[in-house]
Amino acid sequence: MVRNSLAALAAAAVIAAFPFAKDASAETRVTFKSAKSGTSYYQMAVQIAEAMKAGTDGAVIVTVEESQGSVQNVKEAANRSGNYVFTTPPALAQAAIAGKGQFEPKDPAFDKLRSLFPIPFLTMHYVVRADSGVTDFAGLAGKSFIIGKGSFGASEAEKNFETFGVAGKVNLVDVELGSAVPALKNGQVDGFATAGSYPAPNVIEAAAGTGVRLLSMTDEQVAATGRTRLVIPAGTYPGIDEDTVTTSLPVGAYTTSDMDEETAYQLTKTFWERKAAMAQDNPWWGGVAPAMLETLGATLHPGALKYYKEAGFDIPGGLM
Template sequence: MKFVKSLAVAGLVLAVSATAASAETRVTYKSAKSSSSYYQMGVQIAEAMKAGSDGAVIVTVEESQGSVQNVMEVMGRKGNYVFTTPPALVGLAQGGKAMFEGKGNPRFDEIRALFPIPSLTMHFVMRADAGVSSFADLEGKTILLGKGSFGAKEGEKYLDLFGLKDKVTLADVELSNAVPALKNGQIDGFVTAGSYPAPNVIEAAAGTGVTVLSLSDDQIAQTKRARLVIPAGTYAGQDSDIVTTSLPVVAYTTTDMDDDTAYQLTKTFWEQKAKMGKDAAWWNGVDEDLMANIAGKIHPGAVKFYKEKGFALTDAQM
């Protein structure tokens, strides 16, 4: 009898364990290189999802070589695959254009947005004593753009757009050495793109004193990028808002994800965002206004949450 009773108890434990396992939702989150701030964001989101769902949602963060890879993997990924990318790349993939030319796939049409994450924000950082308060003042200055990154390519584009391409000296220094080069007078300024507040800008502002340039409305229009305001006080010595540009970044999934899971992920993200912002200030730049940057459709489960909270959505997003 004791043996039979023991079997019954063991069976009950297994049944409870199986029920708990089946109730657990597992999600794969594809972000960026492990050394990047966006990978750190992925880790923070994973922790927030676990905490906010009382362990019901478990997110595994995977390293990625970049946004294009994240989109391309949609072709072979099934289930609860979440990835980050600028909305523009989703549009290119769905249209088979640029880096996706000849690589079109019906799966790209199944991509759906969940929520925005911190944008890649352009910073034109000048040493405070360089006498630069506008882009016109850059003439004759030595600027570090870096190599190969979004910020470097974007910075070069802006210099060309604003008639400064041949009027500044480009320093042959790695972006990782920007702050020391600024401090020792080797350069007058550097260009960087990342979620704000950017660590290298914080360091430069605290140690050297800097001016981060603002763009005019006309200049922003020329760049064809989204307008973004970095609030006064974000960096040491910053007494007024900085008006700059950004490349929006969004967390996406596909129609493989069921509505309940998409709803839970979206709801938990927004509920945990303030807590994440206390640990990492870049989350404080994410708000309802960034929803306007989402081009294309939002997952129906996420739409349900946004409607409940009164978020403004466009017809194209639904």
């Protein structure tokens, strides 16, 4: 009897010390809506899932879902309940909350969107075959090009072609972005546009065994896009030995107020604590810094806010 009592007390002490510890039958399940398979953001989601499992000793299990783009991710948040996490540029989260643009008329369900943490920024890549003869955006006139459908990269490329004066002159091939690399390698198209944090897996794949070039923007073109200037360093991709000037867009991980505080706390805490380990495998994580919190643009989930206060982060006033 005494032994049983002591065992019970010991178990209670463990639970008190580690309130989030759970057995396998009580693990917390999280759905992570990311991007199309083959993109850097899908790979990031897989890495986050692995980090969560390792960082919580299996107490939090993240299942990654492929998506057709950031707009879909946000729109699904209106109808998802429980532990739904998704990635999107902050501008889309803000548009949904305000009921503007693609989210008109306003849906009150979007008022439940909450921020968790920033992830590597979206970087525009314009990839062309080296033997296409294309060296700048004007050279895309008359060429076959894939931009995909429904993603930020597709809409951004289309907008930039208009800004750069080549809209209607580029032969846009109506296929999914997943078909771009084989089509490029087989000579069926001259190039493709993709948005992802560099180094992007599909660009690495395109450059492997095939001569490719990344189109670089002039400072005037960067200014005309209204986006943030970013330089992809020489040597990032095989065969590309000079810097590439392009544009980028902040991206964050979000959830909804339906998620419980403890789960949001553990997700946020584990992300920051495992970030250095993730960066050892993929350099893009090294660029994520606490200062990037200011880009999130939506109120922090109370669980995330709890972690940031405990960790001593500077929290922008607009996120509380």
